Amino acid sequence: MNQLQYETSPYLLQHKNNPVNWYAWNDEALKKAQKEQKMILVSLGYSACHWCHVMEHESFEDEEVAKVMNQYFVAIKVDREERPDIDQIYMNAAQMTSGQGGWPLNVVCLPDGKPIYGATYFPKERWLQFLYHFQNLFETDKEKMIAQSKKIKKGIQLVDT
Incomplete structure (x- = not known):
């Protein structure tokens, strides 16, 4: 179930009727990812x-996309x-993984929240390919994803020093 109906942010509330089971950034969402x-x-x-707004209309309001994201x-x-x-x-x-930044910013993370890859806007078909690519990688080569998250963490630490 989409949890954004309980939020106060105008941006989050814009997404409260999406078929995607959105969570706000909170412990419940992070614990759910780890548990499942x-x-x-x-x-x-x-x-x-x-x-x-374009990505919301093309992808996040789409039942097919929502089904993949929710699953x-x-x-x-x-x-x-x-x-x-x-x-x-x-x-x-x-910026480290795709060389781009901007919004919407969409980042795939491990269940512990560590980022793997981030990118900006995708049209619907490319978004679905993106989702399936990372799901397949997660099922077949999780170690590669963990290694990638470590590289990103190291890169962020270098940037912050």
């Missing part, structure tokens, strides 16, 4: 973001204006 051993998909944006991921929606701390961490990860 599902990857986390963190999607960050803000109310006035044009491409955030394989714990989906977390973050308002970058309310949580710039989280935005900065995942923006650094996206």
Whole structure:
């Protein structure tokens, strides 16, 4: 069930009727991912973001996309204006892994929240390919994903020093 109906952020409330089972950034979502051993998909944006609205309409309102996201991921929606701390961490990860940054910012993470790969806007078909790619990798080569998360952590530490 989509949990954003209980939030106060205008950006999060824009997504409260999506068929995606969105969570806000909180302990419940993180614990759910660890308990169910599902990857986390963190999607960050803000109310006035044009491409955030486009991606919502093309993908997050789509039943087919929602089914894939709900089955394989714990989906977390973050308002970058309310949580710039989280935005900065995942923006650094996206810039390291894809060489791009911006919003919407979509980051695939291990069940413990460690980022694997981040990117910005995708049209629906590319978004589905993206989701299936990481789900397949998670099922077939989890060690590669763990190694990637360690590289990202090391890179972020170097940037922060």
